[in-house]
Every structure is written in structure tokens, then in C-alpha cells.
Amino acid sequence: METNDSFLLSIAIPTYNRAKYLKENLEAILSQLESCKDIVEILVNDNASSDNTEQSILNLIEKYCFSIKYHRMTENIGYRANVIDVSLRAKGKYLFLLGDDDILSPDFFKIVIPYLENKNNLAVIHFNRLSGDAICSKNKLHDWEFDGLAKIMDYKEFWFRVMSSPNFMSSVIVRRDCFEKGVSFIKDDYYGYHWFSQICFGSIGEKCLYYYMPLVLMRNPSRTWSHDAALYFLVGMNSIFRDLDQYIPGIHDAWYYRGLKTHFYDFYGILSQVAIDASYYRQYESELMEAMPNRRTKVVLYCILHLRPARIVGGLYHKLLICYRLLFNHYTFTRKSVN
Incomplete structure (x- = not known):
């Protein structure tokens, strides 16, 4: 596993024909990145989109003077392969696979970065979310069972607490060596959730954190895997x-x-x-x-x-x-x- 010590966090975004949503997603990231831009990298893997995704990325690079690592596939290789490809391109200590249509809270980095720097060397950081429709209406809290703002737990207690909630990709950050460790556990009958299995099995024996307050807005436009x-x-x-x-x-x-x-x-x-x-x-x-x-x-x-x-x-x-x-x-x- 190749790691760039200068990057604490890699935000990896697989995308396909979601230029409008992707632009709003990246605006929410770039507008708050000033204090930590030297330790965060952003990667966008375009699965051969036919819309104006590439031009949107170029416009944002110019506007925010931040080098987004944009990679465009010559043909659509499917969602799973695109996720694998963009995760392999990431070089940071932590990996954040972010859905192209979701929006991070305006204080996301202010809250998350200290936990990534935590001396416990956390394997997984999972946070609550607001979920709504494609236009961000009727938003509701996903987990309303409050038992403390944030809690560090061993992996057993953590998975009993959160269960399948981190199967929403945009709500979980994983230490990249743990994500790589989880590859050997993947099975064919993990339909659609191979990446999630890497997080589950890669966290075995590790410390994990659950943060109760919502840090991402989950939008629900039409999905190719529905x-x-x-x-x-x-x-x-x-x-x-x-x-x-x-x-x-x-x-x-x-x-x-x-x-x-x-x-x-x-x-x-x-x-x-x-x-x-x-x-x-x-x-x-x-x-x-x-x-x-x-x-x-x-x-x-x-x-x-x-x-x-x-x-x-x-x-x-x-x-x-x-x-x-x-x-x-x-x-x-x-x-x-x-x-």
C-alpha cells in the first residue's frame, strides 16, 4: 500500500452523469477546505459520463485554486470497478468514499480532522446523517437514539451499535490499511456491498468511533443500482x-x-x-x-x-x-x- 504522508485524508468520489449534483457536492467541500487543504486530497473517478462533468471539475479547479485529481474512464466499467479504481488511486492515511450526490456539513473538517489525528489511531469513523429527496426536502435524522455525542468503542461494541448504518457510503471514513486488509474477506454473495465488507472485516481488532450529530446530507435521486x-x-x-x-x-x-x-x-x-x-x-x-x-x-x-x-x-x-x-x-x- 502506497501512502503519501502529507495526506491525512483522501476523499474519493466515483461518479457517472451527475454533473449538477457533483458540482454542489464539491462546492460544499472546497468552500471549507482552506484550513486543511494541505492534508486532504480529492479524487474524482468519472465512469465515462456523457454530461459536462469534466468541464464542471475544470471550472471548480480554477475557482478554488485546488488541484482535484480527475480521472475519466474511456468506457463505463460499472460501479463496483469504479469504486475499486478510485480507492486504489488514494494515497492518504484515511479513505472517504463519498457519493457524488451527497453534501457535507459546513463544519465537516473542523469536526472530523481532530478525530483522524486521534492518538487511538481509529480504524473507522462513522457519523449520523440527514436523509431527504433529490432536492433536499423532507430531511430527517437517520439515527435518533441519542446516547452521547461521540464515543470511541472497540469493533465489537461499535458494530452492535451502528449495525448496517455505514452501508451508506458517505457516512463512513476508514483507515486505508484497514480497508486494504478487508479485501481478503470479500465473497461473491456480498452483492453490492463488497466495499462495506472491507470496512467491517478490516476493523476487526481495532478502535472505531461513532459521532451522533449529522455531518452529511443524503440525497436520493434516481440510482442505477436500485x-x-x-x-x-x-x-x-x-x-x-x-x-x-x-x-x-x-x-x-x-x-x-x-x-x-x-x-x-x-x-x-x-x-x-x-x-x-x-x-x-x-x-x-x-x-x-x-x-x-x-x-x-x-x-x-x-x-x-x-x-x-x-x-x-x-x-x-x-x-x-x-x-x-x-x-x-x-x-x-x-x-x-x-x-
């Missing part, structure tokens, strides 16, 4: 916690508890996506069945894959859930601790 979202979450995430259980006993049971009890709407909302595109998901039926936490959910999955009335009900549930959240923008249950 077609596979149910596969990523139901199989990929489950497989990671299944294997992580070897190092953190009980974490897989906690994952099941989370899906069935404290995040009931989320679990069945994602499961209902299978009903909407059952013909596509039938090819993954055995893996989806294995990921189901109990007999009841296996029966539900079988029905929505093979019975048309169940698919109609599942699709209706999904639409009703979306309408409910748009109208009320909150859940009517209290999330419980997984400890």
Missing part, C-alpha cells in the same frame, strides 16, 4: 453479518432482530420490492430463502415469487409505505437497542 436493491440488502448485507458472526458472536442474530422488530417497515418494504420484480428475483430464490430469518418470512418470500395475488399485495404494500412516509415523514414505532 433494480438490485433488494438483492443487495436481503442477501448481500445478511451474508456479511453471517460471516462477521465468527468474529463478533451474536451479530447475525442482532441483524435478524433488527429486521423483524426495530426496522419492521424497512424489512418488509424491501421485501415488497421483490414482489414488484418477481421474474427477475426468481433466479436468486435459493439465496433469498437462505437469508430469510424465519419460517414465516420464507413463506412470504415464496408467495410473492410464485403467486400473483401475493405479488399484487406486496406491490400495494410498497406503494402505501411510500405514500405514508411522504405524508407523515416519520415512523410510528420506537427503534430498540440491538444489544
Whole structure:
């Protein structure tokens, strides 16, 4: 692993046809970078965009007099390969894989840099977020279970506390040697979350930090991977916690508890996506069945894959859930601790 000692943090942004969002993203970074610009590098990997991404980058370089390391692919190599490529180009001690559409808080570096310089040599820094739609309306706090502003924990306590929340890429910074260590743990059935598995397994034996206050605004424009979202979450995430259980006993049971009890709407909302595109998901039926936490959910999955009335009900549930959240923008249950 090549490291440039002058860089404490590498902000690596994989992008594709998001020039408008990317510009706003980079403006939020560059406008507050003056005090730490010598220890931060910014890398943008353009996956052969057909919009004006390149010109937007050049304009920002000129405006802020900061050298953004822009790399344009000659052809689209896919999201996973683009993430791998940009992470390999990073040279800093810490790696921040940042989504091209998200926006950092105006005091991001003021808060984060001292933790990166912490004598505990933290492996992972995860922070809370606000989530909204593409135009930043109806923003809400992701984690409202306050138990202190910031806490340094060993990796076991940390993952029980945050569970899958760092699967939102823009909310987690990882020490780059830990990220590299995690490569050897990657498996094919970690669908869509190979980078997340690197963070999980790379943190084993290390100290991690959770920061409760939101430091990033998560926007939700259309996403190219949304077609596979149910596969990523139901199989990929489950497989990671299944294997992580070897190092953190009980974490897989906690994952099941989370899906069935404290995040009931989320679990069945994602499961209902299978009903909407059952013909596509039938090819993954055995893996989806294995990921189901109990007999009841296996029966539900079988029905929505093979019975048309169940698919109609599942699709209706999904639409009703979306309408409910748009109208009320909150859940009517209290999330419980997984400890």
C-alpha cells in the first residue's frame, strides 16, 4: 500500500452523469477546505459520463485554486470497478468514499480532522446523517437514539451499535490499511456491498468511533443500482453479518432482530420490492430463502415469487409505505437497542 504522508485524508468520489449534483457536492467541500487543504486530497473517478462533468471539475479547479485529481474512464466499467479504481488511486492515511450526490456539513473538517489525528489511531469513523429527496426536502435524522455525542468503542461494541448504518457510503471514513486488509474477506454473495465488507472485516481488532450529530446530507435521486436493491440488502448485507458472526458472536442474530422488530417497515418494504420484480428475483430464490430469518418470512418470500395475488399485495404494500412516509415523514414505532 502506497501512502503519501502529507495526506491525512483522501476523499474519493466515483461518479457517472451527475454533473449538477457533483458540482454542489464539491462546492460544499472546497468552500471549507482552506484550513486543511494541505492534508486532504480529492479524487474524482468519472465512469465515462456523457454530461459536462469534466468541464464542471475544470471550472471548480480554477475557482478554488485546488488541484482535484480527475480521472475519466474511456468506457463505463460499472460501479463496483469504479469504486475499486478510485480507492486504489488514494494515497492518504484515511479513505472517504463519498457519493457524488451527497453534501457535507459546513463544519465537516473542523469536526472530523481532530478525530483522524486521534492518538487511538481509529480504524473507522462513522457519523449520523440527514436523509431527504433529490432536492433536499423532507430531511430527517437517520439515527435518533441519542446516547452521547461521540464515543470511541472497540469493533465489537461499535458494530452492535451502528449495525448496517455505514452501508451508506458517505457516512463512513476508514483507515486505508484497514480497508486494504478487508479485501481478503470479500465473497461473491456480498452483492453490492463488497466495499462495506472491507470496512467491517478490516476493523476487526481495532478502535472505531461513532459521532451522533449529522455531518452529511443524503440525497436520493434516481440510482442505477436500485433494480438490485433488494438483492443487495436481503442477501448481500445478511451474508456479511453471517460471516462477521465468527468474529463478533451474536451479530447475525442482532441483524435478524433488527429486521423483524426495530426496522419492521424497512424489512418488509424491501421485501415488497421483490414482489414488484418477481421474474427477475426468481433466479436468486435459493439465496433469498437462505437469508430469510424465519419460517414465516420464507413463506412470504415464496408467495410473492410464485403467486400473483401475493405479488399484487406486496406491490400495494410498497406503494402505501411510500405514500405514508411522504405524508407523515416519520415512523410510528420506537427503534430498540440491538444489544
